[in-house]
Amino acid sequence: MSKVLARRGRWSAYKLVLMQAAVAGGASVFFFAMWGVQSGLSALAGGAIAVLPNFVFATLAFSHTGASSAGKVMKTFYWGEAVKLLLTIAMFSLVFINFKIGFMPLFVCYTLALIVHWTAPLFFKQSKVG
Numbered sequence: 001m002s003k004v005l006a007r008r009g010r011w012s013a014y015k016l017v018l019m020q021a022a023v024a025g026g027a028s029v030f031f032f033a034m035w036g037v038q039s040g041l042s043a044l045a046g047g048a049i050a051v052l053p054n055f056v057f058a059t060l061a062f063s064h065t066g067a068s069s070a071g072k073v074m075k076t077f078y079w080g081e082a083v084k085l086l087l088t089i090a091m092f093s094l095v096f097i098n099f100k101i102g103f104m105p106l107f108v109c110y111t112l113a114l115i116v117h118w119t120a121p122l123f124f125k126q127s128k129v130g
Helices: 002-035 037-061 067-098 103-123
Strands: none
Touching: 002 037, 002 103, 037 067, 037 103
């Protein structure tokens, strides 16, 4: 039963990350069409900075489940959140150091992806267990 719950939780988290990636990709295409290649790539970088750490978190956080491994569950959530934060900082640093980017497209797309993450539970159908 716990494997089923872990798989269900992981699938829900991956759906959320996929939704974020779709919004970030759409915003990148919009910036590319309206303002050119540099804006499109900047928006794509902002979306990647939001989406990739969330994917890593989802993978780590839902690797264990169940009452018998409650300690492991908490430990993987903490590790997942720490890795997510460090990965976000590292990705922002790499983008700022190595690329000539537009700040507005980068932060708009990053913010859009975060808003999707925060509001997605309002749109997902909640299924009852049991």
